[in-house]
Amino acid sequence: MSTYSRETTEDVKAANATVAVLPVGSFEQHGPYLPLATDTVVACAIAEEIAAAHPVRLLPPLTVSCSHEHEDAAWPGTVSISAATLHAVVRDIAESLRRAGIDRLVLINGHGGNYVLRNVVQESAGTGTRMALFPGSGDWQAARERAGVRTSSHADMHAGEVETSILLHHSPELVRPGYGTADHLADERPHLLTLGMRAYTESGVIGRPSLGSAEKGKELLAGLADSFAAYHSLLTSGDFR
Numbered sequence: 001m002s003t004y005s006r007e008t009t010e011d012v013k014a015a016n017a018t019v020a021v022l023p024v025g026s027f028e029q030h031g032p033y034l035p036l037a038t039d040t041v042v043a044c045a046i047a048e049e050i051a052a053a054h055p056v057r058l059l060p061p062l063t064v065s066c067s068h069e070h071e072d073a074a075w076p077g078t079v080s081i082s083a084a085t086l087h088a089v090v091r092d093i094a095e096s097l098r099r100a101g102i103d104r105l106v107l108i109n110g111h112g113g114n115y116v117l118r119n120v121v122q123e124s125a126g127t128g129t130r131m132a133l134f135p136g137s138g139d140w141q142a143a144r145e146r147a148g149v150r151t152s153s154h155a156d157m158h159a160g161e162v163e164t165s166i167l168l169h170h171s172p173e174l175v176r177p178g179y180g181t182a183d184h185l186a187d188e189r190p191h192l193l194t195l196g197m198r199a200y201t202e203s204g205v206i207g208r209p210s211l212g213s214a215e216k217g218k219e220l221l222a223g224l225a226d227s228f229a230a231y232h233s234l235l236t237s238g239d240f241r
Contacts (some may be wrong), residue, residue, distance in 0.1 A: 025038075038079045
C-alpha cells in the first residue's frame, strides 16, 4: 500500500476526473495475524482497483474511524474517533472538493462500524455534492459469489476469509504466519454494540481466515470494480436526481 500519492497538481488537471473516491478505513485490532491497518488496506485496495478500471480521482485514505467496539486493554493498538468527527471530516472533504470543481464523491468504506457514513451520504442531498457509499451489501454478495467465498457474510465478520484474502492478494507481506489456525465463529452476537467484540472472541477474530487465499482476494476486488460501474454511471448521468 502506497502511503503517499505521487501525483502533482498537473497530473490531476490532465486526468480531469469528475468523480472522487475516498477510502475510509480504521485502525483497530484484527487478531494476532492481520495488522491494525487492515480495514484501511482493504479500502485502499478496493479504491485502487476502481481507479484502474474507471476514470476517478483517487484520494488518500482516512485511516482512523469509529472502532469503539474493539477498544479493550487485552487488544492494545486500537484508536478511534467519534462518529461526529468522522461525519465532519468527510463533509469538509466533500466541500473542499466541490470548491475545486469536483461535486461527486464516493466513500469506499472498509470498516463495518462506520455506520455514520450512511448518514453522511443521506444528508448530502441538496448540498451541491452527489455522494454514494460503496460497496453495498449487494456488491459484496456478488463479489463473494464470484470469488467462491465459503463463509457467510454474517459469520465472516472480522479478520476472516474475505479480509485475509484481500490482504493475501494485495499486501501479502502484512499477513503473519498462523492465520490458518485462527478460525473462530461467533454467529450469535446480540449485544455487540453494548458489550464490544471482547464478549464474543478472545483472539479478536470472528470468521475463518484459514479459508483465505490470494486468488479469492483477486476475484473479490475484480468483482467490486465491476459493480462500481453502475455507481459511476449513476453519478455522471445527466439526469441524476
